[in-house]
Amino acid sequence: QGQLVESGGGSVQAGGSLILSCAASGDTYNEDCMGWFRQVPGQEREVLVILDTGTGGTAYHDSVKGRFTVSRDKAKNIMYLQMNKLKPEDTAMYYCAANPRSRGHCGAAYWTAQTYAYWGQGTQVTVSS
Numbered sequence: 001q002g003q004l005v006e007s008g009g010g011s012v013q014a015g016g017s018l019i020l021s022c023a024a025s026g027d028t029y030n031e032d033c034m035g036w037f038r039q040v041p042g043q044e045r046e047v048l049v050i051l052d053t054g055t056g057g058t059a060y061h062d063s064v065k066g067r068f069t070v071s072r073d074k075a076k077n078i079m080y081l082q083m084n085k086l087k088p089e090d091t092a093m094y095y096c097a098a099n100p101r102s103r104g105h106c107g108a109a110y111w112t113a114q115t116y117a118y119w120g121q122g123t124q125v126t127v128s129s
Contacts, residue, residue, distance in 0.1 A: 002027035002118050004096050009123030012086055016127070020081040022096030022120060028077065029053050029098050033106035036070060036081045037113060038092035038125075045095070045113040051079065052106045059106070086127045093122040 008020040020036070031054045039045040049070045050059045058070055069082040079096060097116035102109065109115045 002029065002098065004098060004118055004120035006094065006096050006120040006123040009094060009125045011126040011128065014086060014088055014127055014129050016086050017082070017084045018086065018125060020083065020094055020096075020123060020125075022079040022081075024077045024079070024098065027098075027118075030074065032098045032100050033110045033116075034072070034079055034096065034098045035110065035116065036068075036079075037095045037097060038090075039095065039122075040092045046092075047111050047113065049081070050106050050110050052101065054101060054104075057106070083125070086125075088127050088129045090125060091127050092125060094125050095122045096120045 003025045005023045006020060008018060012018055034051045034053055036048045037045050038048060048061050048064050049068060051070050051072060067085045072079045098118045099116040
């Protein structure tokens, strides 16, 4: 069974940058949909970006498009989230997750957190104004 571990969170001022890492083990995740999510207490977990590890295709939520960039080092089995131009409203616990692709692609269901079987423990990001 696979394991995901996030790191890289912290506190930063508005306009700053952070890079989050999601280290995977126990599975190659080379034919999966992987995603970055965030959650604020009392709110639902929000999908930020989806990465198809088989094709390299990505899809971003409008709230982070142009500011956040997902990448993956296949050899190291680590997924990254480069976050630029951070805003106070980006403050949240950030999670990575993975699930095998359905019928060979990451469809609409992958915009729902419940679709993902494998989760990390989360890393906190706090952006001050």
